Amino acid sequence: MNLRSIIGTAALALASAWPANAADLLVTQYKNDPSGAPYGIALEKGLFKKHGLDITGIISGAGGGSSVRNAMASDLGYGDVTAAPVIAAAEQGQDVKIVSITARSLADLVLIVMPDSSLKTPADLKGKKFGISNPKSLGEMMGVLVMEKAGLKQGDVQMTALGSLSGALTALENGVVDATSIPIILFRSRGGESKYRVLVGPKDLPLIPSQVGMATSKAIKEWPEKLRAIQAARREGTKFIYEHTDEAIEILAKIYEPLPRNDVGVMVKELVQTKFWSEGRIEMPLLEQTVHAMKGVGMLQKDVDLSKVVDSSFLPPDLQK
Numbered sequence: 001m002n003l004r005s006i007i008g009t010a011a012l013a014l015a016s017a018w019p020a021n022a023a024d025l026l027v028t029q030y031k032n033d034p035s036g037a038p039y040g041i042a043l044e045k046g047l048f049k050k051h052g053l054d055i056t057g058i059i060s061g062a063g064g065g066s067s068v069r070n071a072m073a074s075d076l077g078y079g080d081v082t083a084a085p086v087i088a089a090a091e092q093g094q095d096v097k098i099v100s101i102t103a104r105s106l107a108d109l110v111l112i113v114m115p116d117s118s119l120k121t122p123a124d125l126k127g128k129k130f131g132i133s134n135p136k137s138l139g140e141m142m143g144v145l146v147m148e149k150a151g152l153k154q155g156d157v158q159m160t161a162l163g164s165l166s167g168a169l170t171a172l173e174n175g176v177v178d179a180t181s182i183p184i185i186l187f188r189s190r191g192g193e194s195k196y197r198v199l200v201g202p203k204d205l206p207l208i209p210s211q212v213g214m215a216t217s218k219a220i221k222e223w224p225e226k227l228r229a230i231q232a233a234r235r236e237g238t239k240f241i242y243e244h245t246d247e248a249i250e251i252l253a254k255i256y257e258p259l260p261r262n263d264v265g266v267m268v269k270e271l272v273q274t275k276f277w278s279e280g281r282i283e284m285p286l287l288e289q290t291v292h293a294m295k296g297v298g299m300l301q302k303d304v305d306l307s308k309v310v311d312s313s314f315l316p317p318d319l320q321k
Helices: 003-017 034-044 064-073 083-091 138-149 165-173 184-189 217-222 224-243 245-255 261-273 284-296
Strands: 022-028 054-061 078-081 096-103 109-113 129-132 158-161 179-183 197-200 211-216
Touching: 022 034, 022 064, 034 054, 034 078, 034 096, 034 224, 034 245, 034 261, 054 064, 064 078, 064 083, 064 211, 078 083, 078 224, 083 096, 083 211, 083 284, 096 217, 096 224, 096 284, 109 138, 109 184, 129 138, 129 165, 138 179, 138 284, 165 179, 165 184, 179 184, 184 261, 211 217, 211 224, 217 224, 224 245, 224 261, 245 261
Parallel strands: 022 054, 022 078, 129 158, 129 179
Antiparallel strands: 078 211, 096 211, 109 179, 109 197
């Protein structure tokens, strides 16, 4: 083998071991859910570049196991995805870890009824139909936890799968179901309080992570500095939302178009008040609550050793405690 061949072989090996310098970042429901807002701020304010990363854009994942698989197959081996599918994938032997908690509650959802509904509190849902997109979805987990808090038991409320969030909303409007939970962006884009009544709002929703940062073992082993850079940039984006909320709203209004800027402003300020976005710290009680909800909807049959599913070493030192 001549020198040119050796160099070429080495270059190919290096290229296969490291992600491309310029890469897209996968974030579940990026433009349809506010969980990924800190990434949008980080991209707009040049925070990824500040930490040595060339992030060319943010790809919106479909959600569920699909987003986990796409993140695993991505150049970075990283994605911001729903917590439950990551835990389920790890339990099934997939080589993934939770490296941060990015949104620490379900405040990006609202539980709604029609304005003329007789339901006044979650306890009133006993004997009623609750619309969900699909079984074992985040909406169903939210419903189970809300009803449990209201003193209801499994079976007291009929979970009705409608195939999609829009389907659940249409079923509510047509009286097929009595209540449903939908993302706050969809709620506002479809008329918000002028069309529906909020039964349980953001500040009263369960504290379980709606999204987490997930990485593959290959990314953890082969480019840990990129994972640290993502966490550092995202943390700065989160702090920017809390410390410069009005400026953040102007940036996010472009991401969430065609949602009107005023609606974006109301939503962001609500989420700031509820401390929705996390700087990244992995709060184990929140993940334990996720496991509890997963068992409640049949995603898991037993408890999970979460210590084997998380790795906080890529967070800034003060967030690793």
